[in-house]
Amino acid sequence: MSKTMPSMSRCSPEKPNIVRYTYLSVWGVSIALSVGQVVWAEDLQPKQSSSSYQMVTGDDLEDGRNRWDALYRRRNYVYGREPAAFLKENIHLIPAGRALDVASGEGRNAVFLAKKGFVVDAIDISEEALKKARRLAKENHVTIKTIAADLNQYPLKTDYYEAIVVINFLDRKMIPLLKKALKRGGHIIFESYTIEQTQNPGGQALLRGDLLSHEELKNLFKEYKVLLYRESNDQKSAVASLIARKP
Numbered sequence: 669m670s671k672t673m674p675s676m677s678r679c680s681p682e683k684p685n686i687v688r689y690t691y692l693s694v695w696g697v698s699i700a701l702s703v704g705q706v707v708w709a710e711d712l713q714p715k716q717s718s719s720s721y722q723m724v725t726g727d728d729l730e731d732g733r734n735r736w737d738a739l740y741r742r743r744n745y746v747y748g749r750e751p752a753a754f755l756k757e758n759i760h761l762i763p764a765g766r767a768l769d770v771a772s773g774e775g776r777n778a779v780f781l782a783k784k785g786f787v788v789d790a791i792d793i794s795e796e797a798l799k800k801a802r803r804l805a806k807e808n809h810v811t812i813k814t815i816a817a818d819l820n821q822y823p824l825k826t827d828y829y830e831a832i833v834v835i836n837f838l839d840r841k842m843i844p845l846l847k848k849a850l851k852r853g854g855h856i857i858f859e860s861y862t863i864e865q866t867q868n869p870g871g872q873a874l875l876r877g878d879l880l881s882h883e884e885l886k887n888l889f890k891e892y893k894v895l896l897y898r899e900s901n902d903q904k905s906a907v908a909s910l911i912a913r914k915p
């Protein structure tokens with residue numbers, strides 16, 4: 669975790685900032701090569717959940733919060749208004765109840781859950797994202813509770829949620845805290861990029877520590893009852909997806 673921005677969490681363990689900046693620059697250049705013009709990370713317009721931008725899920729650059737705010741301020745719905753396909757396709761497996769959307773961004777998943785009858789807390793470090801989440805909720809005639817907070821510092825209630833959703837965000841040290849916040853019998857719905865993403869267009873510059881290794885996600889929840897686990901790669905997005913129940 670970056671020492672200069674201890675409050676900002678995301679994908680990977682210890683990496684000096686110079687490595688991060690180098691990484692992002694290399695990544696920007698690789699995107700530039702692929703599209704034939706110079707495009708910096710913050711100028712990319714993610715088009716859908718499989719876009720290259722999302723490979724840098726939750727990055728903890730020193731000014732990460734400002735970058736997320738700037739991205740969300742400048743763009744329309746960066747990740748779209750539709751929920752992640754994995755969540756939408758499998759919502760029938762999850763009984764409605766109190767849900768936490770972790771690093772919720774602009775609320776596409778939180779609003780979907782609310783429409784399905786969940787009582788939703790949506791946490792994100794970016795107030796700009798949460799403004800859009802509230803707008804999306806209003807447009808859909810549902811209510812969500814938005815919490816602008818750094819997940820590393822926000823005290824999640826113990827045994828509180830019936831469902832916890834994590835989409836395109838990976839901070840391994842958060843896992844024990846999420847487990848504590850989940851009620852017995854509650855469900856975790858988790859999807860994030862795997863190391864195979866480095867083989868997809870735009871993914872070559874990604875750091876392996878920021879990505880899930882083979883079977884890692886399942887092992888992170890090994891004491892849980894797995895309802896669904898898969899690793900997939902459609903040549904755009906290589907992800908691991910899990911739904912599991914807390915014993």
Ligand SMILES: C[S@@+](CC[C@H](N)C(=O)[O-])C[C@H]1O[C@@H](n2cnc3c(N)ncnc32)[C@H](O)[C@@H]1O
Binds near residue numbers: 771834
């Ligand atoms: C790739 S986006 C995913 C957004 C959302 N889950 C979705 O699928 O649309 C990652 C999100 O993590 C948030 N984030 C990064 N670090 C965070 C932290 N320490 N605490 C809370 N949110 C954080 C960013 O603001 C951003 O909205």
